[in-house]
Amino acid sequence: MDGLHGDDEAHTFPPFPYFSAPSTPPPLASPLASSSDGQHSPLAAALQQLTPPPWPCTPPDLTLQPAMGDVNWSSLFQTGPVALPEQEEEAVQADQSGENDGEAGGSGSGNKEKAKGSAGRSGKKKASKPRFAFQTRSENDILEDGYRWRKYGQKAVKNSSNPRSYYRCTHPTCNVKKQVQRLAKDTAIVVTTYEGVHNHPCEKLMEALGPILKQLQFLSQF
DNA sequence: CGAGTTTGACCGGCGC
DNA sequence: GCGCCGGTCAAACTCG
Numbered sequence: 001m002d003g004l005h006g007d008d009e010a011h012t013f014p015p016f017p018y019f020s021a022p023s024t025p026p027p028l029a030s031p032l033a034s035s036s037d038g039q040h041s042p043l044a045a046a047l048q049q050l051t052p053p054p055w056p057c058t059p060p061d062l063t064l065q066p067a068m069g070d071v072n073w074s075s076l077f078q079t080g081p082v083a084l085p086e087q088e089e090e091a092v093q094a095d096q097s098g099e100n101d102g103e104a105g106g107s108g109s110g111n112k113e114k115a116k117g118s119a120g121r122s123g124k125k126k127a128s129k130p131r132f133a134f135q136t137r138s139e140n141d142i143l144e145d146g147y148r149w150r151k152y153g154q155k156a157v158k159n160s161s162n163p164r165s166y167y168r169c170t171h172p173t174c175n176v177k178k179q180v181q182r183l184a185k186d187t188a189i190v191v192t193t194y195e196g197v198h199n200h201p202c203e204k205l206m207e208a209l210g211p212i213l214k215q216l217q218f219l220s221q222f
Numbered sequence: 223c224g225a226g227t228t229t230g231a232c233c234g235g236c237g238c
Numbered sequence: 239g240c241g242c243c244g245g246t247c248a249a250a251c252t253c254g
Contacts (some may be wrong), residue, residue, distance in 0.1 A: 091246070151227055153246060170226090179245095 095158050133193040139164065141190055144204040149178065160184040171200050 082207035136143055157164045162182040169176040176196040183189040 150225085151247095154228075155244065155246095158243065164244085177245095 130197065131193055131195045133191060135183070135189050135191050137188050138190050139188075141182070142167075143190070143192060146174075147171075147198065157181070162187060169198060171198070174198055174200055 064098065142149070148170040150170045151165060151167050153166040154163050155166070160181065161184055164179055164181040167178045168173065176198050178195065179191075179193040182192060183190050
């Protein structure tokens, strides 16, 4: 976890790819993704752009958060295992492709068991998910990234006077989590760590692009 | 009243 | 084996 702040673990990222998937984007979960001809319709192309990236799908709204002034994008880095072991990678993908019952159903399953801790379910070794961390300079702890988050915990962490907050994506089938914490050294800097990949389109992006998509759908008829 | 937040307790991993 | 620590749960609470 300390890799978050360790410079030796920091991996410089290419320019913040808000709307493009890292390499080969997974198939979109939304039914809208399948066009009538199944090929490269403008609608399908547009929807491809909505493939959820692991990082925020929308940039911090500087107009709404004037204090965020200078976003230190150069500090964008990847934490944790950059290259996942094959088995773990498979586990992660399986976890994200519909077997999200673990976390998503955990809290509401009526399971009397108490918290099973940070190691996850079934006593297996913790499967490391892709994690992406970046720093922003902001008065707000929560940057507007286009997704809806539900806070499920807050902890005081060692060597930091600021608590760490834990959030989970509110989408029913999404298992993405994020941690938000202010730097002890510079409390103006918020470190946000994303864990996992959204398996659904960005809500606010969909909201914003809705009219455009409708128009594309209309135009694609001709 | 439903959705989201707060907060204390609990659990597993890990270092010693 | 023990204790520390990070992560999660879930009941209680708040808010719109």
